[in-house]
Amino acid sequence: MRSLGFAVTALGIVALALMAVSATAEEEAALPAGHKEFVALKCNMCHAVSSVGIEAKTKSEKMFGGDLVGLGEEWDAKALAAYVKQESEKDGEQHKKGFKGSDEELQALVDWLLEQKAEG
Numbered sequence: 001m002r003s004l005g006f007a008v009t010a011l012g013i014v015a016l017a018l019m020a021v022s023a024t025a026e027e028e029a030a031l032p033a034g035h036k037e038f039v040a041l042k043c044n045m046c047h048a049v050s051s052v053g054i055e056a057k058t059k060s061e062k063m064f065g066g067d068l069v070g071l072g073e074e075w076d077a078k079a080l081a082a083y084v085k086q087e088s089e090k091d092g093e094q095h096k097k098g099f100k101g102s103d104e105e106l107q108a109l110v111d112w113l114l115e116q117k118a119e120g
């Protein structure tokens with residue numbers, strides 16, 4: 001009987017785990033393309049996007065590139081794309097990291113970034 005109880009518990013755990021996995025998969029599928037690009041291209045290594053709860057992974061102050069909200073106040077889409085692609089400079093410096101994606105991906109990323117506003 002003891003082993004039956006164990007089997008039932010184990011099944012319950014597996015079912016719960018499966019539910020958790022499918023919920024995350026659905027949530028991810030619903031994210032805007034730019035958000036997915038941002039994470040896939042590891043921009044979140046060095047940047048936060050607080051409006052959607054993205055935190056920067058780095059603990060190094062040298063790498064940290066800031067919270068990318070409210071960019072629309074300073075940038076338009078063309079200028080932002082050029083900077084991310086390292087084709088232009090900000091304060092006399094190129095962006096730290098080259099962009100490896102396609103033009104469509106860059107467009108989706110930039111459009112999404114420009115929509116992010118600081119909360120409150």
Ligand code: HEC
Nearest residue numbers: 041042043045046047062063064065066084095096097099
């Ligand atoms: C290795 C760390 C690193 C990675 C990875 C990185 N960045 Fe940056 N980024 C920085 C630093 C450092 C700055 C300079 C911060 C500044 O001067 O405001 C910066 C600046 C920026 C800025 C200008 C911010 C502003 O306030 O004007 C944008 C936009 C930006 N990064 C977008 C991206 C995107 C998009 C990606 C992913 C494709 C990315 N970054 C990946 C480090 C990084």
